[in-house]
Amino acid sequence: MKTRIFKLILCISALLFSLSCKKPFEHDAISDSATLLVVEGIINQGGQTNIMLSRTLKLSDKSVVQMEKGAKVQVEGSNNSILALTESSAGVYTLPVTTFNTNLQYRLRIKTIAGKEYLSDLMSVRTTPAIDSLNWRREREGVGLYIDAHDSNDNTRYYQWDYLETWEQHSVEFSDYVYKDSRVQSRDPLESQKIFTCWKNEASTNILINSTAKLSSDVVDDFQLALIPNRSERLGIRYSILVKQYAIGKEAYDYLTLMKRNSEQQGSLFDNQPSDIVGNIKCISNPAERVIGFINISQIVEKRIFINNSQVPAWNFDLTCGAIVVRNQKDSLYAAFVTGQNLITTYNVSAAGTIESYNGNTAICLDCRTRGGSNVKPSFW
Numbered sequence: 001m002k003t004r005i006f007k008l009i010l011c012i013s014a015l016l017f018s019l020s021c022k023k024p025f026e027h028d029a030i031s032d033s034a035t036l037l038v039v040e041g042i043i044n045q046g047g048q049t050n051i052m053l054s055r056t057l058k059l060s061d062k063s064v065v066q067m068e069k070g071a072k073v074q075v076e077g078s079n080n081s082i083l084a085l086t087e088s089s090a091g092v093y094t095l096p097v098t099t100f101n102t103n104l105q106y107r108l109r110i111k112t113i114a115g116k117e118y119l120s121d122l123m124s125v126r127t128t129p130a131i132d133s134l135n136w137r138r139e140r141e142g143v144g145l146y147i148d149a150h151d152s153n154d155n156t157r158y159y160q161w162d163y164l165e166t167w168e169q170h171s172v173e174f175s176d177y178v179y180k181d182s183r184v185q186s187r188d189p190l191e192s193q194k195i196f197t198c199w200k201n202e203a204s205t206n207i208l209i210n211s212t213a214k215l216s217s218d219v220v221d222d223f224q225l226a227l228i229p230n231r232s233e234r235l236g237i238r239y240s241i242l243v244k245q246y247a248i249g250k251e252a253y254d255y256l257t258l259m260k261r262n263s264e265q266q267g268s269l270f271d272n273q274p275s276d277i278v279g280n281i282k283c284i285s286n287p288a289e290r291v292i293g294f295i296n297i298s299q300i301v302e303k304r305i306f307i308n309n310s311q312v313p314a315w316n317f318d319l320t321c322g323a324i325v326v327r328n329q330k331d332s333l334y335a336a337f338v339t340g341q342n343l344i345t346t347y348n349v350s351a352a353g354t355i356e357s358y359n360g361n362t363a364i365c366l367d368c369r370t371r372g373g374s375n376v377k378p379s380f381w
Contacts, residue, residue, distance in 0.1 A: 037068065037118060039281050039293030042246060043075060043106060044300055045125055049095035051085060053110065056292065067091025070113035078105040078122060100125050100297065108281070108295050118291060121280040126298040128247040129156055134303045135222075138313055143228040145241060151218040158253040159220055160246040161208040166378060168237040169198040169368040172321055172361065177344040179337035182330070184344060184358060195366065198373025199381065207260040211253055233371075235309055236317035240380070242304045248296050255279055255294045304380065321365035328355050336360065343367060 035058070041051035053068035073085040073093040077100075085093035100106060105122040112118075132148040149159065174196055178187045208225060212218045225243065228234050248256075258277045283289040309315055325348070326336040336342050343366040350356040364370045 035066065036290050036292055037110075037112075037116075037283070039108075039110070039118070039120075039279075039291065039295060041295070042300070043095075043100070043108065043123075043295065043297035044098075045100050045127075045298055046097070047300055048097050049075070049085065050088075051093045051108070051295075053091050053093065068112060072111040074109050076107050076109055077101070102127070106297050110281075116283060116285045116289075118281055119284050120282075120295045123249075123280075123295070123297045126247040126249070126296070127155070128245055128299040128301045131243065131245050131301055131303040134241075134243055134305050136305070136307060139227075141227060142230045142232065143235060143307070143312060143315075144224055145226045145228070146222045146224055147220065147243060147245075148222060149220040149245060151247075154218040156218055156247045157211060157213045158248045158250060159210045159212075160248050160252070160256065161204075161225060161243055163204045163208075163225060163241050163243045165202045165204075165226075165234065165239070165241050166381075167200055167234045167239045168381075169200055169233065169371055169373045170237055171196045171368050172319060172365045173345050175343040175345055175366040177347070177358065179333060179344060182334065184333060184337075184347075194375040195368060198368035198371070198375050199378055200371070200373040207256050207263065209248075209253055209256050209260065213250070231315075231317055233317050235307060235312055235315050237309055239307045240304060242302060245301045245303075246296065246298045248298065251280065252294050252296050319365050322362045324360045326358050326360060328357055333358070 035055040038054045038056060039051065040054075041049065043049050043051075051073055053071055053073070055066040055068060057063065057066070067090045069087070069090050071087070071093070075083040075085070075095065077083075079101075081104075083095055083098065085095045088094040102125045105124055107122045108120040110118040129149055129151040132150060135146045135148070136143050137146070147161065151157075174192050176187055176192055177184050178191075179185075204226070210220055210223050212220060226241070228239075255277060262277065277292075279291060279294040281291045281293050281295060283291055322342075324336065324342060326332050328347075337344060337360065341363055342360045343363050344358050344360045345366065346359045347355045348357045348359065360366075369375060
């Protein structure tokens with residue numbers, strides 16, 4: 001008994017000690033009245049460059065992301081060459097397919113509509129090695145997606161990836177009828193097909209990086225990019241993932257490592273204090289102003305794979321639906337279908353040969369668009 005009490009006292013003492021050692025983290029940027037410029041994107045060697053500019057939001061601000069519109073953005077070479085980007089959409093600046101001179105260095109210059117000027121460090125052009133393979137395997141928790149790559153010249157050492165997932169969605173059955181103008185009407189067959197089959201896209205949100213700097217050879221072996229959890233809709237019919245690979249430098253790797261650590265901490269007593277992250281972009285109009293972002297210039301290498309539901313053992317995806325039967329009466333039909341939350345599939349005929357009721361289900365089960373999909377078939381499908 002005394003031993004257990006002693007252990008309990010030790011545990012409580014350790015907890016109180018850890019609490020007393022934890023200092024509140026105060027970040028200067030939190031109290032800043034001005035929002036900070038956020039620079040996202042990569043200068044794409046041999047491809048189209050897209051740079052997105054936005055502003056941070058205050059902790060108390062519940063508005064949507066504020067894009068930085070009307071800025072002048074350009075890539076400058078160490079030989080004084082200038083390539084201007086154009087604003088292709090609000091806050092997104094684009095440079096057409098460009099091949100940069102690997103013997104030169106480049107930097108990004110930004111001048112906002114308010115007159116503030118920002119400049120990145122000069123960067124060398126990096127060559128990205130090919131993706132050796134993109135694989136998947138069935139695991140207890142779901143389906144894991146893994147990548148292999150290597151640089152036979154041992155020049156890369158620091159890798160970054162992101163990806164775009166696409167998967168096909170089906171409704172549980174066709175909705176051949178529609179409640180419109182206070183009555184049930186036959187739905188156009190093309191319209192029925194448009195709400196039966198969709199495709200949904202989702203981009204990666206995690207920071208995916210790896211280093212081979214401590215290895216004897218520059219080889220990335222079986223690095224996990226993602227895990228599709230069991231019973232996910234992604235593998236309900238057909239799934240595809242497009243992976244992009246980038247060669248980055250040590251400075252970018254260190255920056256992203258801090259970003260990853262800060263974003264993935266759960267706020268427990270034993271987490272490290274959030275780190276102050278400094279990128280390679282500075283405000284030359286006001287050196288004290290913080291800027292968020294790290295710009296690289298690198299070749300982008302891509303690889304896509306497809307996975308069919310029939311290839312994955314024991315993958316069962318089921319939508320939770322609510323089938324209903326509604327009497328063929330004006331008030332009943334109005335109550336069931338006027339809001340669009342339920343849709344009509346078929347009807348039931350009485351012994352007298354008249355329609356006595358309609359079968360329906362929730363819109364989420366009969367209109368794939370309500371699950372975030374688009375009925376426009378991707379060009380690669």
